[in-house]
Amino acid sequence: MRIAIIGASGFIGSFIRDEALARGHQVTAIVRHPEKITVQNPRLTVVKADILRDKVDELVKGHDAVISAYSSSRSGSDIYNEHIKGAKAIISGVKKSGIKRLLIVGGAATLEVAPGVQLIDTMSPEQVTDGMLATKETLYMLRKEKKLEWTFLSPAASITAGERTGHYRVGKDQLLKNKEGESKISTQDYAIAMLDDLEHPQHIRERFTVAY
Numbered sequence: 001m002r003i004a005i006i007g008a009s010g011f012i013g014s015f016i017r018d019e020a021l022a023r024g025h026q027v028t029a030i031v032r033h034p035e036k037i038t039v040q041n042p043r044l045t046v047v048k049a050d051i052l053r054d055k056v057d058e059l060v061k062g063h064d065a066v067i068s069a070y071s072s073s074r075s076g077s078d079i080y081n082e083h084i085k086g087a088k089a090i091i092s093g094v095k096k097s098g099i100k101r102l103l104i105v106g107g108a109a110t111l112e113v114a115p116g117v118q119l120i121d122t123m124s125p126e127q128v129t130d131g132m133l134a135t136k137e138t139l140y141m142l143r144k145e146k147k148l149e150w151t152f153l154s155p156a157a158s159i160t161a162g163e164r165t166g167h168y169r170v171g172k173d174q175l176l177k178n179k180e181g182e183s184k185i186s187t188q189d190y191a192i193a194m195l196d197d198l199e200h201p202q203h204i205r206e207r208f209t210v211a212y
Contacts, residue, residue: 002026003198004060006051006068006090009036012105012159012187013069017044019191020067023199030059051086056093065101065198066094071131083134087141095147103198104142106154107135108183111175111209119157119175139207151203155190156211162186168193168210170202176211185211 003020007013008029018039020027026043034046049059051070060066068090072082087104094102109120109132120132142150156176168189169176177183193210197203 001064001198002028002062004028004030004063004066006030006056006060006066007070007105008046009033010069010071012155012190013067015161015187015191016067016069016105016194019188019195023195028060028063051089051093052082056089057096060094060099061097063097063099065103066090066099067103067105067194067198069105072134080130080134083131084137087134087138091141091145091148091150100147100149101198101201102148103151103153103194104138105194106139106152106207107132108154108157108159108175108209110136110139110173110207111154111157112173113175142205142207145205149201149204151197151201151205152207153190153194153197153203154207154209156185156209157183159185159187159190162188164188164192166192168212171209171211173207173209176209178212183211 003025005017008017009031017027017029021041021043029037029046030049032050034048037046070086072079110118113119139152142152163186175183
């Protein structure tokens with residue numbers, strides 16, 4: 001497939017990029033800082049762009065699917081509004097391009113830990129970040145979206161670079177924990193889950209989550 005990955009040099013996006021390349025896909029990495037990508041691969045095209053300023057539809061046109069690992073600038077003073085503006089630009093741009101399939105890297109904060117209680121509801125005000133709130137709003141925006149075949153993948157509560165095992169459990173809106181009460185996934189296995197659902201869609205217009 002021809003896959004456009006927005007934020008392909010980031011903490012999660014870089015693993016999604018490498019997993020897609022390892023599976024033989026053609027990848028266009030859309031990034032603000034192309035110098036961060038040192039991977040050399042004939043199936044990789046790196047495009048310097050800022051989705052808040054450049055036209056997303058022109059950047060992604062001609063691809064089979066778009067994966068967004070977009071996050072607002074960490075140095076920005078208004079992370080929440082910047083993230084929301086970026087999410088809106090991606091959703092509208094992908095629709096304008098004619099591409100149907102959009103997969104988005106989500107967060108764990110909106111996963112339920114009890115009926116009607118999200119993880120974010122159990123956090124102290126100091127723990128809740130603007131990024132969490134913006135990602136939550138992005139999910140709500142997607143749930144109103146009827147044209148795109150979107151998927152929102154929430155990781156476990158803890159996601160860190162680790163081992164690529166190829167194994168993970170799948171859930172929907174509830175936080176997954178192991179027998180020890182831990183909610184964990186590696187960035188490598190998260191990337192596998194993302195590409196698995198791209199290649200064999202199981203969660204069209206749904207949020208799902210993965211954990212060990």
